[in-house]
Amino acid sequence: xxxxxxxxxCTGHGRCAKYAPNVFRLNDEDGYNADAGKTIDVPxxxxxxxALGMKSCPERAISVxxx
Amino acid sequence: xxxxxxxxxxxxxxxxxxxxxxxxxxxVNDFDLDDPVFNDRFDETLNFMAHKCPVVHSKVGxxxxxxxTQDDVRAAAQDWQTFSSAKGYMPNRPDGLPYLMPEESDPxxxxxxxxxxxxxxxxKVCAGYEQVVRDDANALIDxxxxxxxxxxxxxxxxxxxxWAFFKNVLGxxxxxxxxxxxxxxxxxxxxxxxxxxxxxxxxxxxxDKHLQWRSTQPQRGDLIDTILAGVTYDDGTESPWEHKVSIxxxxxxxxxATTTFVMxxxxxxxxxxxxxRQLLIDNPxxxxxxxxEYARFFPPVVALGRTATADVEVAGTSIKxxxxxxxxxxxxxxxxxHMDEPEKIDLxxxxxxxSTFGVGPHRCIGSNLARIELIATxxxxxxxxxxxxxxxxxxxxYVTGFLRSMRTLQLEW
Numbered sequence: 001x002x003x004x005x006x007x008x009x010c011t012g013h014g015r016c017a018k019y020a021p022n023v024f025r026l027n028d029e030d031g032y033n034a035d036a037g038k039t040i041d042v043p044x045x046x047x048x049x050x051a052l053g054m055k056s057c058p059e060r061a062i063s064v065x066x067x
Numbered sequence: 068x069x070x071x072x073x074x075x076x077x078x079x080x081x082x083x084x085x086x087x088x089x090x091x092x093x094x095v096n097d098f099d100l101d102d103p104v105f106n107d108r109f110d111e112t113l114n115f116m117a118h119k120c121p122v123v124h125s126k127v128g129x130x131x132x133x134x135x136t137q138d139d140v141r142a143a144a145q146d147w148q149t150f151s152s153a154k155g156y157m158p159n160r161p162d163g164l165p166y167l168m169p170e171e172s173d174p175x176x177x178x179x180x181x182x183x184x185x186x187x188x189x190x191k192v193c194a195g196y197e198q199v200v201r202d203d204a205n206a207l208i209d210x211x212x213x214x215x216x217x218x219x220x221x222x223x224x225x226x227x228x229x230w231a232f233f234k235n236v237l238g239x240x241x242x243x244x245x246x247x248x249x250x251x252x253x254x255x256x257x258x259x260x261x262x263x264x265x266x267x268x269x270x271x272x273x274x275d276k277h278l279q280w281r282s283t284q285p286q287r288g289d290l291i292d293t294i295l296a297g298v299t300y301d302d303g304t305e306s307p308w309e310h311k312v313s314i315x316x317x318x319x320x321x322x323x324a325t326t327t328f329v330m331x332x333x334x335x336x337x338x339x340x341x342x343x344r345q346l347l348i349d350n351p352x353x354x355x356x357x358x359x360e361y362a363r364f365f366p367p368v369v370a371l372g373r374t375a376t377a378d379v380e381v382a383g384t385s386i387k388x389x390x391x392x393x394x395x396x397x398x399x400x401x402x403x404x405h406m407d408e409p410e411k412i413d414l415x416x417x418x419x420x421x422s423t424f425g426v427g428p429h430r431c432i433g434s435n436l437a438r439i440e441l442i443a444t445x446x447x448x449x450x451x452x453x454x455x456x457x458x459x460x461x462x463x464x465y466v467t468g469f470l471r472s473m474r475t476l477q478l479e480w
Contacts, residue, residue, distance in 0.1 A: 012189075019418065029186050030186055032185075051418070055417075055420055056359075056418045056419055058420065058424070058425075
């Protein structure tokens with residue numbers, strides 16, 4: 001499973017990393033998603049956490065990328 | 068047949084007559100954030116609008132629209148080019164009030180400021196304040212725990228957020244906090260608009276003086292020094308002094324006029340729902356999720372405004388260039404299209420898509436600090452006072468406009 005984090009939409013709510021700390025990392029300096037603008041792999045077994053993180057994002061900044 | 072045209076689907080619950088009978092006014096065409104009925108029947112009104120009214124209009128003053136669905140609120144909040152913050156966030160803004168940076172600006176001015184301010188309130192920096200916030204919470208509880216009762220708002224809920232922001236983040240003397248809290252409250256909720264402006268003015272004056280004093284002191288490398296250093300705007304000009312003062316005013320309003328409501332509401336909910344209190348005591352790992360649910364259900368920022376920069380249509384309603392539009396975060400967080408049973412508090416709710424900290428580039432800059440204050444409050448309170456209830460006759464009282472706040476809550480144990 002791959003997900004894309006939209007750099008234009010991420011405004012640093014930090015919900016993704018709260019629900020899926022093994023998937024999403026926050027930038028130490030400002031708390032925005034450290035991979036904003038990129039497509040990242042969701043580790044096997046972390047799909048459910050990733051989905052919760054995506055659902056909790058008020059900006060809908062994260063979307064699943066079809067292979 | 069009732070005579071209405073079948074080509075015009077008419078919801079019997081949203082006809083002017085039905086609305087006037089139920090709410091005392093036509094919510095769809097004549098809403099008023101400051102109507103006492105909205106304050107008294109807050110949950111009922113939000114739930115109703117979230118289900119039935121994608122957009123409502125107010126005739127108060129210069130008039131304003133309110134956008135109520137989560138998708139439309141998000142779309143408008145993210146589309147800052149069409150829904151501008153540069154003419155302010157308050158409906159019927161008092162004349163002569165300076166605009167508050169960065170909240171009442173658009174990119175790129177907004178971006179310049181947020182880039183330098185965000186690091187002072189990042190998750191990592193705020194985590195560093197957690198222990199002192201917990202210590203503050205306990206120091207407040209120490210003052211009343213042996214009495215067996217307290218007035219939660221004046222003895223805890225209005226103080227902890229002020230201490231967290233003023234004492235810990237800004238390094239301001241907490242002796243002056245009461246004056247500022249009152250100025251912020253009256254500046255927001257006073258029914259007389261001139262009274263609002265006068266209170267705003269006092270807060271401006273105090274913070275202007277503090278900023279002037281700090282500019283004569285050795286640098287500390289803190290948030291205030293960052294404000295004093297200023298930013299360079301895209302046209303090459305340096306941010307003027309009044310912008311710097313307004314940033315401190317904006318942060319002050321955000322820092323003390325908001326978190327108290329979530330705090331008081333959560334403590335009240337747990338006072339009246341012993342099973343939920345026990346759930347959190349038995350499962351402390353649920354507290355963080357509970358905070359999100361409380362923030363969703365008890366939104367201190369009911370709605371914030373934008374100004375349309377072009378003619379635009381939202382959910383079938385035409386909005387003209389220059390008209391004022393409120394983004395009703397409180398309704399968006401109860402949108403039945405995005406969650407089951409939004410009108411119920413479910414502390415175990417999974418993946419809570421709420422808008423309480425706003426949406427788009429103006430996302431609440433203090434959200435990370437507010438969450439720490441709320442988690443510390445629930446955890447420390449339940450450790451110290453696991454059994455408590457509302458004192459008979461001490462039910463919470465509220466005040467509501469575009470913000471909502473709890474004024475009093477009497478507890479005993």
